[in-house]
Amino acid sequence: MSSSSLWLTLACSTLLLQLGVLWSVLRLARIARTWWVWPAFFLALATLLARRVTVIYGLVAGGALPHAPATELAGFLVSLLQLAALWRLYDDLLEGRQAEARAEKAERAAAEAARLETERLFRTLFERSGDHVLLLEAGTDGLPVIVDANEAALAAHGYTRAEMLGMPISVLEPDAAPGIPAARVAAVLGGGGLLFETRHLRRDGSVLDVEVRIVGVPLQGRTLILAVERDITERRRFERDLAASEARLREAARMARIGYWEVDHRTGRQTWSEELFRMYGLDPEAGAPSLEALAARLHPEDRDHAIRSYREHLEGRSPRLWRPFRVVLPDGAVRHVHSQIATEYAPDGTPLRSFGTDQDVTGQVQLAQDREKALSLLSTTFESTSEGLLVVEQDGRVSTFNRRFLEMWDLEADGVRSLSAAALADLVVPKVADPKAFLRRISELQAAPEAVSTDEVELLDGRIYERYSCPRREAGEVSGRLLSFRDVTARRKAEEDRLALERQFHHLQRMESVGRLAGGISHDMNNVLAAIMSVTEVLGMKAPEHAAQLDLVMEAARRGRTLMRGLLAFARKEMEEADYFDLNDVVRREAELLSSTTLQKVRLELDLAPKLPRLMGSSPAIATALMNLCVNAVDAMPGGGTLTLRTRALGAQGVELEVEDTGQGMPPEVASRAMEPFFTTKPSGKGTGLGLSMVYGTVQAHGGSCEIHSRPGQGTRIRVTFPVVPGEPRGGQVPEPPAGHAPPAEACRILLVDDDPLVRRTIPEMLALQGHRVTAASGGAEGLALAEDGTRWDLMVLDLNMPGMDGLETLARLREAARGLPVLLTTGFLGEHTGERLAALGPVSVLLKPYTAAEIRKAVADLLAGGGTAAVAPPAPD
Structure with missing residues (x-):
C-alpha cells in the first residue's frame, strides 16, 4: 500500500472516529445536566473535524502527504482515545442518569405518598376541626360558591352536605351588601387574607354570629378560598350582656350618685367618671382637676381636715379612708359627699395607685334630717x-x-x-x-x-x-x-243619753200619732155617749118606774166617759181638770180595790212615806195609771209573788212612786219598748198594748217621768216621779148637786149647732125638759144662717169639732154679726191653745162631752149669769 493510501485511510479513520466522538457528545449532551459544557466540547470537535476534512481533501485532491505524519497519527490516536473515553463517560453518565431517574421516581413516589398522607391529614383536620370550615370557589359572577364543608359547619347551619355543596355564600349571609362577598374574594385572590365578623342564617331561620378568617388555597391548578368560621354567638351575647351590665352599672351609679376615680402616682394620670364631674360641678372636657383645684370645691369647714386625712392615708397611716365632707358648687349649692379611698403601695411604702368612690349623699342626709324631725314629731305625738x-x-x-x-x-x-x-x-x-x-x-x-x-x-x-x-x-x-x-266612757254615756233622747223622741212621735187617732175616736165616742146619756136622763124623767135600769145605763155611760177621758189624757198629755191631792191616798184606795178583786195569789205590800207633799193634778188619772201598772205586775206573776207599792219624798225634786213585782221580768229589748203604743208581749186577744202607753201619757201630762228597771227572772221595778208644784193647796171643786136637785134655769131660746145627728136628736129633747126652746142646725154655715135670720137667740150651743166650718171659725164669724150672743162650746177633745183663742171671742164657755142634764143646766146658768167668761165647765166626778 502506498503511503498516500495509508495516510488517507488513517485520515478517514480519524474522521470516522471524530464523528463517533461527535455522536457521543450529542448523546452525552442529552444526558448532561450542565447545558453549556457539551456545546463547547462539540465546537472543539467540529473544529477538529473541519481540519480533518481539509486534510483528507488535500490528500484526495493533491495526493500530498501531511507535513507532519506523526501529528496525524497522534490525532488518530487521540480521537480513538476520545471515543473510548467518551464511550466510557457515556456509560457512566447513562448509569448516573438511570440512577437519578430511579431516585427521582422514588422521590416522586415518596412525594405522592406524602401528598396523600397530607391530604388525609388535612381531610381529618378539615372534618374534625371544632371550627366551621368552608371551602369556597369564585363562580362565574365573582360570587363565592361552597364546594366543601366540614361536619361542624353542616351541623351549625342545619344543612346536609348535598344541600350545602354548590350553595352561594349569600344564602348563609343574606344581610351582607351585594358587593361585599365579591370584594372579599378579590382581596383573597390578590394574595391577602381577611378576618371579619358577620352573621349567618341557619336553615331554621335562627341567626348565628361567626368570626371568619379566609385565605386563598391553590389546589390542582385552581385557587380556592378556605373559610374558617368560629361561633361567637355566646361571646356576642356575653358582650351584649356585658355592655348592658355596664350600662346598668353606669345608670345605677348615676341613680345612686356614685362617682369613680383613679390616680397613678408614678405618672400622675387621673381617671374620673362622668358622675364625678357632675358631683363636683366640673367640666369633663377640662379633664380631672388637680388636688388644689379639687380642694377649692370643698366646704371651708371641711377642707383642711379632708386634705390632711388624704395625705395621712397616702403616707400609709391608714390602709383605707372613709371620709364625709361637703362640696360647694359654683351656684352656691351644698352637697354632702362620702368618699372611700384605697391605695396600693410599693414594698418600700411608696404609693403606687389610689382609687375610690365618691357618693353624693345629700338626699340621704336630708332624709336623715327629715327622719329625725319625723321621729321627733312621732315621739311627741306618741306621748301627747x-x-x-x-x-x-x-x-x-x-x-x-x-x-x-x-x-x-x-x-x-x-x-x-x-x-x-x-x-x-x-x-x-x-x-x-x-x-x-x-x-x-x-x-x-x-x-x-x-x-x-x-x-x-x-x-x-x-x-x-x-x-x-x-x-x-x-x-x-x-x-x-x-x-x-x-x-270612751264619756262618749258611751253621751251615746246612751242620746239614744235615750232618741227613744223618747220616737216614743213621743208615736204617742202624738196615736193621740191624734185617740182624739178623733174620742170625739165620735163622746157624741155617742152624749146621746146615750141624754136619752137615759130623758127616759128617767119620763118613766121613773125604770129608774134602776136607767141608772145602770147611766153608770155604763159614765164609765165610758171615764175611759174616753183617760184616752184623751193619754193622747194630749195634759190635764183637763186639776187639783191638789195626796199620792198616798190614791195608793191606798187602789190597794184596797186590788185586795178585793185581783190579788188572790199575790201578796201586796205598802211602803208609804209619811207626810208627802201634795201634788197638783188629776187624782183619777193617776189612780187609773197606778191600776194599769198593778194589773201588769199581777199578770207578770201567774204563780204568785209579791207586789210592793212604795212612795218616797225627793225633796225639791218631787215625789216618787215605785211599783215593784217579783215576776218574770223583761229583757232589755222588751223593756225599752214597753211604753210604746200597741206594743205587747201578751198573746192575741189578751192585751191591747195601750196600758203602759196610757200610764206614760198620764205621767207626762203631770210633768213627771217614768223609768223601767227589769231583768228576766228578777222581776220589774217601775219608778214614777212627779214634780211638786209650789204654792198653797186650794180647795177642790164644789160638788155639783145631783141631777134631780139642780137649780132651775130660766127658759131661753137655744140654737144647737152640731154635725152629729144623734146629738141633734137627743140633746134638744133633754133641754126642752128643762124648759128651753131648742133649734138644731147640722153645721156652721146653717147655724150662722139661723143666727142671722132675725130671730132673737139667748144662747148658742156650738160643737167645736165639725167638718168644714168648725166651731172656732163659726164663732169668729158669729161675732161679726152678733157679738154679745153667749156661746157654749161643747167638745170631746180640747185642742192646744184653744182657750187662748176663745178669750178674744166674747162671752163663751166650754162644756166637755159627754155631759149630763145637770152639767149642761149648770153650764147654761153660769154662762147666762156670768155674762160669758171663757171657762171650761168640768163634769161632775164619776
Whole structure:
C-alpha cells in the first residue's frame, strides 16, 4: 500500500472516529445536566473535524502527504482515545442518569405518598376541626360558591352536605351588601387574607354570629378560598350582656350618685367618671382637676381636715379612708359627699395607685334630717296623744308604750319596760270586768298575727276602753302588734243619753200619732155617749118606774166617759181638770180595790212615806195609771209573788212612786219598748198594748217621768216621779148637786149647732125638759144662717169639732154679726191653745162631752149669769 493510501485511510479513520466522538457528545449532551459544557466540547470537535476534512481533501485532491505524519497519527490516536473515553463517560453518565431517574421516581413516589398522607391529614383536620370550615370557589359572577364543608359547619347551619355543596355564600349571609362577598374574594385572590365578623342564617331561620378568617388555597391548578368560621354567638351575647351590665352599672351609679376615680402616682394620670364631674360641678372636657383645684370645691369647714386625712392615708397611716365632707358648687349649692379611698403601695411604702368612690349623699342626709324631725314629731305625738299606746314584738316582748297607757292602767314605767306581754296581761286582768273575755281575745290575736281588731274593754270601776289592735310590719313582714286604748266612757254615756233622747223622741212621735187617732175616736165616742146619756136622763124623767135600769145605763155611760177621758189624757198629755191631792191616798184606795178583786195569789205590800207633799193634778188619772201598772205586775206573776207599792219624798225634786213585782221580768229589748203604743208581749186577744202607753201619757201630762228597771227572772221595778208644784193647796171643786136637785134655769131660746145627728136628736129633747126652746142646725154655715135670720137667740150651743166650718171659725164669724150672743162650746177633745183663742171671742164657755142634764143646766146658768167668761165647765166626778 502506498503511503498516500495509508495516510488517507488513517485520515478517514480519524474522521470516522471524530464523528463517533461527535455522536457521543450529542448523546452525552442529552444526558448532561450542565447545558453549556457539551456545546463547547462539540465546537472543539467540529473544529477538529473541519481540519480533518481539509486534510483528507488535500490528500484526495493533491495526493500530498501531511507535513507532519506523526501529528496525524497522534490525532488518530487521540480521537480513538476520545471515543473510548467518551464511550466510557457515556456509560457512566447513562448509569448516573438511570440512577437519578430511579431516585427521582422514588422521590416522586415518596412525594405522592406524602401528598396523600397530607391530604388525609388535612381531610381529618378539615372534618374534625371544632371550627366551621368552608371551602369556597369564585363562580362565574365573582360570587363565592361552597364546594366543601366540614361536619361542624353542616351541623351549625342545619344543612346536609348535598344541600350545602354548590350553595352561594349569600344564602348563609343574606344581610351582607351585594358587593361585599365579591370584594372579599378579590382581596383573597390578590394574595391577602381577611378576618371579619358577620352573621349567618341557619336553615331554621335562627341567626348565628361567626368570626371568619379566609385565605386563598391553590389546589390542582385552581385557587380556592378556605373559610374558617368560629361561633361567637355566646361571646356576642356575653358582650351584649356585658355592655348592658355596664350600662346598668353606669345608670345605677348615676341613680345612686356614685362617682369613680383613679390616680397613678408614678405618672400622675387621673381617671374620673362622668358622675364625678357632675358631683363636683366640673367640666369633663377640662379633664380631672388637680388636688388644689379639687380642694377649692370643698366646704371651708371641711377642707383642711379632708386634705390632711388624704395625705395621712397616702403616707400609709391608714390602709383605707372613709371620709364625709361637703362640696360647694359654683351656684352656691351644698352637697354632702362620702368618699372611700384605697391605695396600693410599693414594698418600700411608696404609693403606687389610689382609687375610690365618691357618693353624693345629700338626699340621704336630708332624709336623715327629715327622719329625725319625723321621729321627733312621732315621739311627741306618741306621748301627747290621748290614747294609750302599747307596742308588742312578735316574740311577746313589750317594745314600747306611752305615758297615757301607764296612766290608763295605773302602771309604773319601770315595772312594765322589762315585762313580757303575758306578764303585762297578768297585771291588767284584775282591773277588767270580764277577765275571761279579755284573755280570750288576747289568745285569738296571738293566733292570728294578720288580724285587725276593734272591741271594748270594761273595767271594774265602770270605765270603758275601746281597744284597737293591728299588726306592725317591718320590710313587709309582721314583726309585732300595736294596741291602742281609748277611754270612751264619756262618749258611751253621751251615746246612751242620746239614744235615750232618741227613744223618747220616737216614743213621743208615736204617742202624738196615736193621740191624734185617740182624739178623733174620742170625739165620735163622746157624741155617742152624749146621746146615750141624754136619752137615759130623758127616759128617767119620763118613766121613773125604770129608774134602776136607767141608772145602770147611766153608770155604763159614765164609765165610758171615764175611759174616753183617760184616752184623751193619754193622747194630749195634759190635764183637763186639776187639783191638789195626796199620792198616798190614791195608793191606798187602789190597794184596797186590788185586795178585793185581783190579788188572790199575790201578796201586796205598802211602803208609804209619811207626810208627802201634795201634788197638783188629776187624782183619777193617776189612780187609773197606778191600776194599769198593778194589773201588769199581777199578770207578770201567774204563780204568785209579791207586789210592793212604795212612795218616797225627793225633796225639791218631787215625789216618787215605785211599783215593784217579783215576776218574770223583761229583757232589755222588751223593756225599752214597753211604753210604746200597741206594743205587747201578751198573746192575741189578751192585751191591747195601750196600758203602759196610757200610764206614760198620764205621767207626762203631770210633768213627771217614768223609768223601767227589769231583768228576766228578777222581776220589774217601775219608778214614777212627779214634780211638786209650789204654792198653797186650794180647795177642790164644789160638788155639783145631783141631777134631780139642780137649780132651775130660766127658759131661753137655744140654737144647737152640731154635725152629729144623734146629738141633734137627743140633746134638744133633754133641754126642752128643762124648759128651753131648742133649734138644731147640722153645721156652721146653717147655724150662722139661723143666727142671722132675725130671730132673737139667748144662747148658742156650738160643737167645736165639725167638718168644714168648725166651731172656732163659726164663732169668729158669729161675732161679726152678733157679738154679745153667749156661746157654749161643747167638745170631746180640747185642742192646744184653744182657750187662748176663745178669750178674744166674747162671752163663751166650754162644756166637755159627754155631759149630763145637770152639767149642761149648770153650764147654761153660769154662762147666762156670768155674762160669758171663757171657762171650761168640768163634769161632775164619776
